Amino acid sequence: MPFGASIPSPPPTYLVHHLACWFQVSNKCWIHNGLSGFVPAKRRAMVLPLRASFWDSIKSGFLKNNNSTKVVEPPSTFMEEEDPFPQDIVLLEKTQPDGTFEQIIFSSAGDVDVYDVQALCDKVGWPRRPLTKIAASLKNSYLVATLHLIKGIDQKQLIGMARATSDHAFNATIWDVLVDPSYQGQGLGKALVEQLIRVLLQRDIGNITLFADNKVVDFYKNLGFEADPEGIKGMFWYPRY
Numbered sequence: 001m002p003f004g005a006s007i008p009s010p011p012p013t014y015l016v017h018h019l020a021c022w023f024q025v026s027n028k029c030w031i032h033n034g035l036s037g038f039v040p041a042k043r044r045a046m047v048l049p050l051r052a053s054f055w056d057s058i059k060s061g062f063l064k065n066n067n068s069t070k071v072v073e074p075p076s077t078f079m080e081e082e083d084p085f086p087q088d089i090v091l092l093e094k095t096q097p098d099g100t101f102e103q104i105i106f107s108s109a110g111d112v113d114v115y116d117v118q119a120l121c122d123k124v125g126w127p128r129r130p131l132t133k134i135a136a137s138l139k140n141s142y143l144v145a146t147l148h149l150i151k152g153i154d155q156k157q158l159i160g161m162a163r164a165t166s167d168h169a170f171n172a173t174i175w176d177v178l179v180d181p182s183y184q185g186q187g188l189g190k191a192l193v194e195q196l197i198r199v200l201l202q203r204d205i206g207n208i209t210l211f212a213d214n215k216v217v218d219f220y221k222n223l224g225f226e227a228d229p230e231g232i233k234g235m236f237w238y239p240r241y
Helices: 054-060 077-081 114-124 131-139 188-202 214-221
Strands: 016-022 030-032 038-040 062-065 068-071 088-095 101-107 143-151 155-166 171-179 207-213
Touching: 016 214, 088 188, 101 188, 114 131, 114 155, 114 171, 143 188, 155 188, 171 188, 188 214, 207 214
Parallel strands: 030 088, 171 207
Antiparallel strands: 016 207, 030 038, 062 068, 088 101, 101 143, 143 155, 155 171
């Protein structure tokens, strides 16, 4: 998923997969209990695939059912009665041996510093990108989600980020999923993507896609994404010079 300021020539030899996932609107929230991993919070609802074909849902927002077509209804009444999705969710809380209290917080508020994003990209080994382009990508994203490590009362460190672009109606594409290597292996990447998806669903966007290289395809499949649904292929164009 990393992308740079320019595309090298000749084109890269690694394979990039286009993955898609489409969901029924849901309102499920997860927290970390500090012991056995992430568990459902008080707010509960099921996330289920729509019965529509992926291509039909992309084209018109219609559902197929028993060879007939019907308009997708707005979210059900129970969704309207829920409180707005919180911008901040505490995923993990723990106290260090020295008594320092730590929290890992998911936020969909888009509060992120461009220099912190660049530093995080450096940590995961992504190629350097111009700061002006990083800033533009954040500004023009539909949604920017972050994971911050909070230590004590005044220390805040960016340890994870993902963003999504969207047409603000039907479709969204997830980009730049990052987790600090020092905090990988704890389920934070999974929680980051799941919470990002849930924010999109709260905004009634159900067609969600992303691009993934071979090393992370299984990770996203375990989150419900499907490679080349119904034979649909992601197509790329770039200058060949």
